[in-house]
Amino acid sequence: MCSSRLLALGLWLIAASAxxxxxxxxxxxxxxxxxxxxxxxxxRPDGVGLPPGHGSVEEGQVVYDTHCASCHGxxxxxxxxxxxxxxxxxxxxATPQRTVGSKxxxxxxxxxxxxxxxxxxxxxxxxxxxVYAVTAYVLNxxxxxxxxxxxxxxxxxxxxxxxxxxxxxxxxxxxxxxKPDVRNTACMKDCLKTPPQVSSALPAGFTHQLYGELGPHxxxxxxxxxxxxAPTPAALAASNxxxxxxxxxxxxxxxxxxxxxRRYAAVADAPAQLRQKVRAGGSGVWGSALMxxxxxxxxxxxxxxxxxxxxxxxxx
Amino acid sequence: xxxxxxxxxxxxxxxxxxxxxxxxxxETGQRKxxxxxxxxxxxxxxxxxxxxxxxxxxxxxxxxVSKNPYLSFRFKGGAKGDKxxxxxxxxxxxxxxxxxxxx
Numbered sequence: 001m002c003s004s005r006l007l008a009l010g011l012w013l014i015a016a017s018a019x020x021x022x023x024x025x026x027x028x029x030x031x032x033x034x035x036x037x038x039x040x041x042x043x044r045p046d047g048v049g050l051p052p053g054h055g056s057v058e059e060g061q062v063v064y065d066t067h068c069a070s071c072h073g074x075x076x077x078x079x080x081x082x083x084x085x086x087x088x089x090x091x092x093x094a095t096p097q098r099t100v101g102s103k104x105x106x107x108x109x110x111x112x113x114x115x116x117x118x119x120x121x122x123x124x125x126x127x128x129x130x131v132y133a134v135t136a137y138v139l140n141x142x143x144x145x146x147x148x149x150x151x152x153x154x155x156x157x158x159x160x161x162x163x164x165x166x167x168x169x170x171x172x173x174x175x176x177x178x179k180p181d182v183r184n185t186a187c188m189k190d191c192l193k194t195p196p197q198v199s200s201a202l203p204a205g206f207t208h209q210l211y212g213e214l215g216p217h218x219x220x221x222x223x224x225x226x227x228x229x230a231p232t233p234a235a236l237a238a239s240n241x242x243x244x245x246x247x248x249x250x251x252x253x254x255x256x257x258x259x260x261x262r263r264y265a266a267v268a269d270a271p272a273q274l275r276q277k278v279r280a281g282g283s284g285v286w287g288s289a290l291m292x293x294x295x296x297x298x299x300x301x302x303x304x305x306x307x308x309x310x311x312x313x314x315x316x
Numbered sequence: 317x318x319x320x321x322x323x324x325x326x327x328x329x330x331x332x333x334x335x336x337x338x339x340x341x342x343e344t345g346q347r348k349x350x351x352x353x354x355x356x357x358x359x360x361x362x363x364x365x366x367x368x369x370x371x372x373x374x375x376x377x378x379x380x381v382s383k384n385p386y387l388s389f390r391f392k393g394g395a396k397g398d399k400x401x402x403x404x405x406x407x408x409x410x411x412x413x414x415x416x417x418x419x
Contacts, residue, residue, distance in 0.1 A: 073386070074324060074335045074337075075322045075324075075335070075337040075386070077337055077384070077386050086384060094349060094350060095383075141322075143319075
């Protein structure tokens with residue numbers, strides 16, 4: 001949730017390179033104002049950056065039940081993914097429960113996060129008004145907003161979060177031995193005395209094993225998409241978010257598509273059976289992990305993807 | 317006074333699907349606080365649900381149910397607009413009832 005500053009820095013670099021830096025000439029291209037605008041989505045605590053729009057708790061319940069409840073639970077109580085509600089007032093107690101309701105200091109951050117990142121398997125699929133509505137609903141699940149509340153770009157920054165004054169910088173984040181992370185004064189010149197040693201607490205290759213190529217997880221950001229040839233089934237699987245959990249040959253959160261092909265090779269009505277399963281979601285066939293209902297992929301695309309999967313999910 | 321339950325009840329085919337989130341500490345009586353003193357038991361012992369006055373669920377609970385319990389069940393014979401009432405009673409003798417219309 002702290003990416004706004006990084007993004008701002010990125011924009012600054014782009015702007016600098018666009019103005020006059022001959023050494024960089026071969027790199028990139030000057031960005032048009034609308035291209036910059038499509039990246040410049042950060043919303044600040046005081047609401048600067050919020051697009052105009054509105055949504056009610058009532059509308060938010062519909063958005064939530066359709067796009068969020070399968071992972072976060074009907075009341076935001078899920079422990080499988082992340083609880084979104086509860087724990088308000090528990091942070092200082094022996095059993096703190098950290099949710100967006102109990103921990104956030106600004107409601108605008110909740111809007112920004114949902115707008116960027118949720119639903120997990122289809123980020124950026126919601127309209128601006130839907131993000132306002134579902135933000136209102138999540139705040140209502142936390143008893144921060146009443147059931148008849150409506151949010152827009154003016155009222156959202158006025159919402160007072162329970163943990164508004166609870167943030168401190170005096171302690172370390174996560175398990176950084178209690179040391180604060182950022183206590184240095186900025187060095188702007190000849191700063192590296194010794195080369196930095198970057199390391200991770202995770203075993204080597206962990207992220208790659210779990211997710212495979214990271215590229216397909218991030219949608220291509222395109223302002224004006226060139227007229228393209230009809231997408232391949234593999235591309236449809238990527239654009240419909242299937243590759244967030246599946247890969248052709250490796251088991252990830254969900255089974256490898258090649259394994260699915262092997263399992264259903266002799267099943268006559270496999271396409272129909274799998275179409276229903278993917279639409280409805282579920283678990284238990286391959287393990288305990290849950291596939292959320294895939295409601296947004298079109299029938300035509302799903303049929304193409306399933307045909308490709310059942311044929312062994314060969315690379316295009 | 318305890319916080320209200322969140323209840324959703326909706327007709328799904330032949331049955332009514334009910335989802336309930338209760339707000340309760342559900343202290344087992346086994347836990348010790350920072351000073352080492354046992355935190356006294358305080359948990360829900362009985363949950364009942366009725367549809368227009370007819371009992372559709374009755375459950376005896378013990379200390380192994382988690383804090384802020386989530387309960388989901390289905391029953392036959394309910395219709396849109398019927399009143400679903402849920403009641404719990406705990407070891408301290410406290411009780412709470414909440415009611416919704418089936419949607």
